[in-house]
Amino acid sequence: MYVGTLQMDIIPKQKEANLNFIDSTLAQTAQRVDLLVLPKFFTTDIFFTTKEEFVALAEPIPHSPTCHRLADIARRHQTTLVGSIIEQDGDRLYNTAIVVNPSGYMGKQRKRHLPDYEKQFFDSGDEIHLFEVNGVRLGILICFECWVPEACRALAAMGAQMICHTANIMSSATYEALRVRAIENATPIICANRIGSEKAMNHFTGMTYLEPFHFYGANTSTDEQIEAGA
Template sequence: MPVTIGAVAAHFGRDLDRALAKVEGIVVDARAAGCDVVVLPDAALGGYLDDLRTPSGPPPALRPDSEELRRVARFAGDTVVCLGYAEAADDGSGRIYNAAVCLTGDGVLGHHRKVHLPAGESRVYAPGDAFRAFDTPVGRLGLLIDYDKTFPEAARAMALDGARVLACLSAWPASVTDRAERLVHDRQARLFDLYDCARAAENQVVWASSNQTGSLGSLRFLGQAKVVGPGGDVLARTSTKGGLAVATVDVDGEVARARRTLHHLDELSRSAYAPGRHP
């Protein structure tokens, strides 16, 4: 069955009310464009950090059962919506996680806490500890959050758990040490695109990559949202500015076609990666 996926490039700041109104508008527009799945950026509710060297503080932290997320579920309706936010731990520890949720009007379908924290984030966020796929109305799906996609094992773990669509939500900035005059020439822009295509092709899955745009504090975000097929081919993409990359994909058919001759997951020699087998 064909699935229409929309990957979003957009700017979100600290104002939660404004962010919620913007998310609702994007979801409504994406649904009008025929999208069954809408993948919004990391930190869509509350914004990302303002600096990676010395962040001034965390975004507003939400509980998983917060009214803000319940509101998103209400206007999501039958649309599968993925978005990121800062999550307050529910154990009284005061920890905050960089988190993503996938939901519809029926409630939460899946959840992820960012595992790999780059410099700066570890001063604000606690790390997650797992990669798990989950079932949705459009098939089995997995969530990652920006720096997670730098590590091949993250996407592979969810592909092995049956995910055929991987949604990677990002607040991926331009290089903070070697700034390019134009974002499209930035070293991080090249890596962002490279990881998107490589992870889709390695795992022979459909990949939806969202990202923030604009600036927050000292950070400039790259945009470049895209949908990538299981052969690593970009099916739709945005520029460095805000936009919606829309692609209709027969997920099961395209994944089966990609795996017909070379099936990377079946042909993986797992015993070679056993503990103690490497120097």
């Protein structure tokens, strides 16, 4: 399976512009990717100060404009896309990764382990799901969850053969944590991070593919791009 991660400088609150960037970048990619992992909150970014800002950007899943647009992008580029958005379910908000393929919406994974900042605005998910892509069982971690050993272990114990990490990283130490998780569970991890800065906070550049024992690759370019490999 040919997998890729998208490194992008997310434009805050500009969903259509960010989705257009994903679409156009896939169109310019020399080789089609079977799976593309997107950064956390790839349509909106994250650092807002009130719950009202998050509510204004939240969407029901799967009946949401972002899910429909991603399904169209996946169909036209014949790929599977994974990334997190702000989900609204009644009066609750979740940081939720969605999975879409050329046939449409496959499912979602709500973030189960929240850092203190997100606890102000989001509820925690309570279920774990795996998704099969090209015969490979995928699990999903969302950003901070890579620091929780049990989160990755639960996916591996369920039979995940690869883990997608949709992230918004501001420290190189997170990549070391990811490497440990890959080794602990003998499971490759594909991490997609955003680049750029927001509200004086710089995001640590990098897209990473971690193979537990024999390969550790990281891209440190500051360009918006897809990094891919088999």
